[in-house]
Amino acid sequence: MSAPILSEAEYDAITDAAAHWCMRLHADDCTDAERKVFAHWFNAHPQHAIEYEAMLEIWDISEQVTPVNPAPVIELKPQTPKPAPYRSRSRRHYAVAAAIAVLAIPLAGIIGWNQGWLPNAYDTYEAQDATRVVTMADGSRVELNLGTQLTYANYKDRRSVTLSKGEAFFEVSHDSTHPFVVSAGQGSVRVTGTRFNVWMYQEQVRVMLVEGSVQVTSDRTLPGTGYPLAPGMQASYKPGDSQPRISETRAGDTSLAWRNGKLIFNDMPLSQALPLINRYLPTPILLADNATGTIRLGGSYNTRDMSSLLASLPKVLPVFITQNQEGKPVINRRQSTSPSS
Structure with missing residues (x-):
């Protein structure tokens, strides 16, 4: 059975994604997590492989004009895609010519901008040992939590942000004709x-x-799957989710306390607290078993001194700490002893 025909908008979305991944994989700050997401995207549809290979052609030809860093090697599933439709090939060849012209003659960059292929601004922002507030080229304000990295690219028809790792609070400059996509x-x-x-x-x-x-999509490879959020709501997703899990934000939620340098737990199970804690640690803390994960944690902690949290846990919870064979700390539930008769 032949593959379903994609719409013009779907082709454009795939071409945009291919251009984004080609740029990210050639960047020095590309992370392992990004490469995994790319591999998932690459293998999700034959047209993804076609468009990405086309972008590599653009990159390879542009190398003859201006040297760039080679893209890291990524193992991908073998693809046997059908030839791309004429529309996609024609656009791709035009993009190759435009890319070479952009490198050779700065004025020709207007072509890439007008077609929505090339951004007129591209910036990388990161925060390591301290939170950071940045203002992007469009006027949007972003607070970066510790250990956060993101990129911003401004295209003619959209503002594109990629959060590689960490956490960020966005105050987006309003522009109904210029969507902001994270x-x-x-x-x-x-x-x-x-x-x-x-x-x-x-x-x-x-x-x-x-x-x-906002519209939240749990899988960018599935068109038309955005789910709306209203103020006071939140959405979460992980790889393999076809749709996000939507819920209301509880009264007294402390998720944004990091903006004041705090990590606050209000009777939260360790299974939910550890992912929040581990973001601040060089070596993640593990749970010995599911029963340990049900123990609830409370208290306020300084995000700049999370290393002391591990040592304090046995003082406030019925747990003890061991290490596994890899040297990672493991939290174990302390067995209660029955009082002697």
């Missing part, structure tokens, strides 16, 4: 102007909306 893990968040938080750890993603409205 890619995180295998999904994305689409807005025109609003305030929201995006947290990511090991490809788990949670989006919390404070003001305005």
Whole structure:
């Protein structure tokens, strides 16, 4: 049976994604998590492989004009895609010519901008040992939590942000004709102007909306799967989710306390608390078993001194700490002893 015919918009979305991945995989700051997401995208549809190979042609030809760093080697499933339709090939060949012209003659960059292929601004932002506030080229304000990295690219028809790791609070400059799209893990968040938080750890993603409205997609390879959020709602997803899990933000939620340098737990199970804690640690803490994960944790902790949290846990919880064969700390539930009769 022949593959379904894609719409013009779907072709454009795939071409945009291929251009994004070609640029990210050639970047020095490309992470292992991004490469995994790319491999998932590459293998999700034969047309993805076709468009990515076309972008590599563009990159290879441009190398003859301006040297660039080679893309890291990624093992991908073998593909036997059918030839791309004439529309895609024609656009691709035009893109090759435009890319070479952009490298050779700066004025020709207008071509790539007008077609929506090339951004007129591209920036990388990161925060390591301290939170950071940045203002992007479009005027949007972003607070970066510790250990956070993201990129911003401004295209004619959209503003594109990729959250590679960490957490960020966005105050997006309103522009209904110029959507602001945040890619995180295998999904994305689409807005025109609003305030929201995006947290990511090991490809788990949670989006919390404070003001305005957003559309959350758990898998960018599935067209038309955006789910709307209203203020006071949140969405979460992980690889393999066809749709995000939507819920209301609980009263007294402390998820945004990181903006004041705090990590606050309000009777939270260790199974949910550890992903939040591990984001701040060089070596993740593990749970010995599911029963240990049900123990609840409370208290307020300084995000700049999370290393002391591990030592304090046996003092406030019925647990003890061991190490596994890899030297990683493991939390174990301390067995209660029955009083002697």
